[in-house]
Amino acid sequence: MLNQGFKVSARQILRAGLPDYGDIKTAIGIADVGAQPKPDSDALVPYNFSKRAQLRNMSLWWLDQMVVQEHPFVERMTWFWHGHWATSYSKVNEPVVMFDHIARLRKHAIGDFSQMCEEMILDGALIYWLDGQLNTASSPNENLARELLELFTLGVNHYSENDVKEAAKALSGMRVVKNSGLVTKEPRRSYFGTTTILGVTGNFESVTLARFLSLTAACQRFIPERLMYRFISPSASMMDIPKKSAERAKSSAFKIHQAFGTRQILPTMEELVFSDAFKDPVNAQVKSPVEWLVSVFRALQIVPSTCSQPDLLLTLLDTLGQRPFFPPNVSGWPADEAWLSVASSQNLIRAAQIFVSEGDLSPLIIVPKRERVDALADWLGVAEWSDRTRMAFEGALGDAARLTALAICSPEYLVSM
Numbered sequence: 001m002l003n004q005g006f007k008v009s010a011r012q013i014l015r016a017g018l019p020d021y022g023d024i025k026t027a028i029g030i031a032d033v034g035a036q037p038k039p040d041s042d043a044l045v046p047y048n049f050s051k052r053a054q055l056r057n058m059s060l061w062w063l064d065q066m067v068v069q070e071h072p073f074v075e076r077m078t079w080f081w082h083g084h085w086a087t088s089y090s091k092v093n094e095p096v097v098m099f100d101h102i103a104r105l106r107k108h109a110i111g112d113f114s115q116m117c118e119e120m121i122l123d124g125a126l127i128y129w130l131d132g133q134l135n136t137a138s139s140p141n142e143n144l145a146r147e148l149l150e151l152f153t154l155g156v157n158h159y160s161e162n163d164v165k166e167a168a169k170a171l172s173g174m175r176v177v178k179n180s181g182l183v184t185k186e187p188r189r190s191y192f193g194t195t196t197i198l199g200v201t202g203n204f205e206s207v208t209l210a211r212f213l214s215l216t217a218a219c220q221r222f223i224p225e226r227l228m229y230r231f232i233s234p235s236a237s238m239m240d241i242p243k244k245s246a247e248r249a250k251s252s253a254f255k256i257h258q259a260f261g262t263r264q265i266l267p268t269m270e271e272l273v274f275s276d277a278f279k280d281p282v283n284a285q286v287k288s289p290v291e292w293l294v295s296v297f298r299a300l301q302i303v304p305s306t307c308s309q310p311d312l313l314l315t316l317l318d319t320l321g322q323r324p325f326f327p328p329n330v331s332g333w334p335a336d337e338a339w340l341s342v343a344s345s346q347n348l349i350r351a352a353q354i355f356v357s358e359g360d361l362s363p364l365i366i367v368p369k370r371e372r373v374d375a376l377a378d379w380l381g382v383a384e385w386s387d388r389t390r391m392a393f394e395g396a397l398g399d400a401a402r403l404t405a406l407a408i409c410s411p412e413y414l415v416s417m
Helices: 006-014 024-028 044-068 073-084 095-107 113-120 124-129 143-153 161-170 206-214 217-231 246-262 265-273 289-300 310-320 342-358 369-380 387-394 400-408
Strands: 174-176 183-185 195-197 200-202
Touching: 006 265, 024 044, 024 095, 044 073, 044 095, 044 289, 044 310, 073 095, 073 217, 095 113, 095 124, 113 143, 113 206, 124 174, 143 161, 143 206, 143 217, 161 195, 161 206, 195 206, 217 265, 289 310, 289 342, 289 369, 289 400, 310 342, 342 400, 369 387, 369 400, 387 400
Parallel strands: none
Antiparallel strands: 174 183, 195 200
16 A cells, blocks of 8 residues: 555545444444342342443454554544544443444544534433433523533634523433433423524524534534644644645645535545645644554554453553543543653553563564664654664664564654654
């Protein structure tokens, strides 16, 4: 693929499409376990065991897909949306409901953002996470409405407090069956009058409100900016990344805006990937824990669910602060240098030593010692090692495992170019 050049290879990856996963739920044992038994019930222990087992299975299955898919772009985008519509198992506490939540994100990960909004506003996990089931016409709860406007569609300073109150009316009356995620609307608890949101008056309800917000000019700016934040630079905005010339500004930010005019996610990502800003080394970011783990396992050809210590992976990600299904809050995970700390570095080093002990090191072993440093760069996708890192490698050239462990913990590898 590399011989085809960047543009051809990138298009193949971007347009690989959604794989046919088949009946995942049955395959990995995800099912509705019913309502929680009473505290003194004999059924409580097997009930909790089943939920823990399901959470483990679906966590490892998702990590597997990130690692083993030849073109894992859809999974990468699903992971992005998981942080955007950040919803955590810590409160939802139902495997099947969280699994369905991620499945909806995957379904629309590179599709139509408006359709994604329509489905997510009726998603049982999201509603429960943001107390939408507590929102009634007589006793409004504004949590879901506020985050729908601020974090999911418009961004800060693009709505008023009155817009939040009006949106809460439109979203009132929803019920969630906690163990299944089934969402219904209860007429007695709902508001059916007109509401005025962003200056537009109408009979909004959940789906029509979600689509309306997705088609606003504020959303057209906000979603590409969130993509820029995660895939290019946390300090970037749509207009100030291309600083070298007006022509660069036209070639990146402006086209991304235009591409998102139809709310199609894939063309937007294509414009982003082919922009000058994407290739600019100044926009390199520190890999998040999941990005690091997935890149290491892909290089070492280790499948998460079948490695010697799969539970160690989940514990490691939990310790590092980025475990699938557990965003820390509704804003999602931090980015870039927020992942750098002494404690995280120590954990990465310990994990690296375990990973390389069972990984495939043949791409390095077959190379003569004097060529191994450069071979490492090609194997791991590092543009260039610093002089300091090369010096650190000197004492490990004869030990492929130690050399690999040093490389995957090096500053150059921890940063995504």
